[in-house]
Amino acid sequence: MAAQLPLADRTIAEAGELLRRREVSSRDLTEACLGRIARDGERLNTFLAIGEGAALAAADEADARLKDGDARPLLGIPYALKDIFVTRALDDDGQPNGGLPTTAGSKILEGYRCAYASDAEDRLSRAGAVLLGKTNLDEFAMGSSNENSAFGPVHNPWDDTLVPGGSSGGSAAAVASGQAYFATGTDTGGSIRQPASLSGIVGFKPTYGRVSRYGMVAFASSLDQCGPLVRSVADAAAVLQALAGHDPRDSTSVDVPVPDYAAALTGEVRGLRLGVPREYFVAGMEPGVEAAVRSAIGVLEGMGAEIVEVSLPSTDHGLATYYIITPAEASANLARYDGVRYGLSAGDDDLMENYLRTRGSGFGPEVKRRIILGTYALSAGYYDAYYVKAQQVRTLIKAEFDSVLSTVDALLAPTSPSVAFKIGAKTDDPLLMYLNDACTLPVNIAGLPGISVPCGLSEGLPVGFQVIGRAFDESMVLRVADAYQRAAGFADLRPPTAHD
Amino acid sequence: MISRSDVEHVAALARLGLTDEEIDRLVPQLSRILEAVGKLADVDTSSVGPTAQVIALENVMRDDVARPSMEREAALAEAPLREGSLLRVPVVLEEGR
Numbered sequence: 001m002a003a004q005l006p007l008a009d010r011t012i013a014e015a016g017e018l019l020r021r022r023e024v025s026s027r028d029l030t031e032a033c034l035g036r037i038a039r040d041g042e043r044l045n046t047f048l049a050i051g052e053g054a055a056l057a058a059a060d061e062a063d064a065r066l067k068d069g070d071a072r073p074l075l076g077i078p079y080a081l082k083d084i085f086v087t088r089a090l091d092d093d094g095q096p097n098g099g100l101p102t103t104a105g106s107k108i109l110e111g112y113r114c115a116y117a118s119d120a121e122d123r124l125s126r127a128g129a130v131l132l133g134k135t136n137l138d139e140f141a142m143g144s145s146n147e148n149s150a151f152g153p154v155h156n157p158w159d160d161t162l163v164p165g166g167s168s169g170g171s172a173a174a175v176a177s178g179q180a181y182f183a184t185g186t187d188t189g190g191s192i193r194q195p196a197s198l199s200g201i202v203g204f205k206p207t208y209g210r211v212s213r214y215g216m217v218a219f220a221s222s223l224d225q226c227g228p229l230v231r232s233v234a235d236a237a238a239v240l241q242a243l244a245g246h247d248p249r250d251s252t253s254v255d256v257p258v259p260d261y262a263a264a265l266t267g268e269v270r271g272l273r274l275g276v277p278r279e280y281f282v283a284g285m286e287p288g289v290e291a292a293v294r295s296a297i298g299v300l301e302g303m304g305a306e307i308v309e310v311s312l313p314s315t316d317h318g319l320a321t322y323y324i325i326t327p328a329e330a331s332a333n334l335a336r337y338d339g340v341r342y343g344l345s346a347g348d349d350d351l352m353e354n355y356l357r358t359r360g361s362g363f364g365p366e367v368k369r370r371i372i373l374g375t376y377a378l379s380a381g382y383y384d385a386y387y388v389k390a391q392q393v394r395t396l397i398k399a400e401f402d403s404v405l406s407t408v409d410a411l412l413a414p415t416s417p418s419v420a421f422k423i424g425a426k427t428d429d430p431l432l433m434y435l436n437d438a439c440t441l442p443v444n445i446a447g448l449p450g451i452s453v454p455c456g457l458s459e460g461l462p463v464g465f466q467v468i469g470r471a472f473d474e475s476m477v478l479r480v481a482d483a484y485q486r487a488a489g490f491a492d493l494r495p496p497t498a499h500d
Numbered sequence: 501m502i503s504r505s506d507v508e509h510v511a512a513l514a515r516l517g518l519t520d521e522e523i524d525r526l527v528p529q530l531s532r533i534l535e536a537v538g539k540l541a542d543v544d545t546s547s548v549g550p551t552a553q554v555i556a557l558e559n560v561m562r563d564d565v566a567r568p569s570m571e572r573e574a575a576l577a578e579a580p581l582r583e584g585s586l587l588r589v590p591v592v593l594e595e596g597r
Contacts (some may be wrong), residue, residue: 092574112578314543320537323533351592359517375514389545391551392548395550396543396545
């Protein structure tokens, strides 16, 4: 079945197989993606920067290596970086080197050329992957719909009038519509998994500390984590293999061995104990979403996994905890945009006026909301009541996960309470928007690995479910998700627009 | 729950210029958000310590040895205002201020 999909819509594994058999070239794959970008990129608003010439040159270099028998899994595979990963765009003399700019979706960084590369760009480049460009996102990754980008919303490839989810919405839409074979995302409260769910693809947030945050523009540093958006769980394993590993340039990157993730994909779940936390099936969830997720759990049970209901009683406090901790960290992180060293500057002769005007005109409404909220939670008189309290509840949430995960091998839960919604439907109500992440953000609070895998359609739109694992046990998460995906028959799910 | 002057005070702390219309929108929005997150006050945390980060790492140090860093021209290339090899900033200390 997969073989009938157009070239641009294949998985990394399939495209890589064709490359290594010399049936197609990396240039063919790159041109297929560039063709889709030319056809759909502007309409879906997926990319903020495209490096066509550099991509074709990298593809030709990969083709030369392939000819020499180099068989690395990502060699010659075209991909995109979320535009929150810096890309080197200056040489040592400070002159533009033709590299791509980095905006983080913000006017305050419009046209910004970075003097160094992110660890993600470094590692993927060393793996031989071909960088196509940088994808659109919610400003500084703050959002669940990609409507907070200073450069316009991203549209869902399944239906132009819908959001793709966020904040890695451009990455999700690009991968879903054949504009890239994979893309990086960042996930602070669901920003990889939720757009993957709403766009019908796979999105994997690894354990906090598994992948370096070096060169990832900071949002909330104790939760931000880099991971792949891909079309299959096996592809997630391949990309994570390239991204994972200790980086001394990120002091929260953990120096633990990186296992062979592909080897974990046994297709077997017999004998595993999988927990279903009852608090994740709550009022407000769309019936079609719940039905699809319950059915996915049934598939795993049918394959021999033991399904047990478990309880994570503090789940209900996740949202409040998250919306204190992350704005607080964001308000500190975003203090660096001062109009002095780089980025937008109002050019005022008075220092205070320069700060106020630069930041007032450079940040968008959601970022301002979070800076105010975070500064308030950290300010004198409120610090203990809000910030310390949230950190204490964080301890409770993490302890509950640790306790439950000592009795089961992994957890199964919905990714998002709804399918993709209309552009504009929730923009007037921040709290309603924040609820999109109720099922994903507890995983970040506890720092655990979580993947979203497509589990069918509701009202014609994709639904995803999550597999959540123990810290640094990405192998188990991938094993369960892959076994499900192979058995369930949604592996070839593509939006109507994806086909040539 | 949060007043207009609270928002103005916090915006000044954050060095964030806001228009009157922005403040008008933020006051009710932040009040609702603070009401929602304020629910945490009901959680018993009397015997629970705070968690700032979830991994068992502390005080990650590197060896104190000199090594090459970013070239000055590359570091300064994006500065809005420069004077030679320096960043140019508005006057910070002024007589009589």
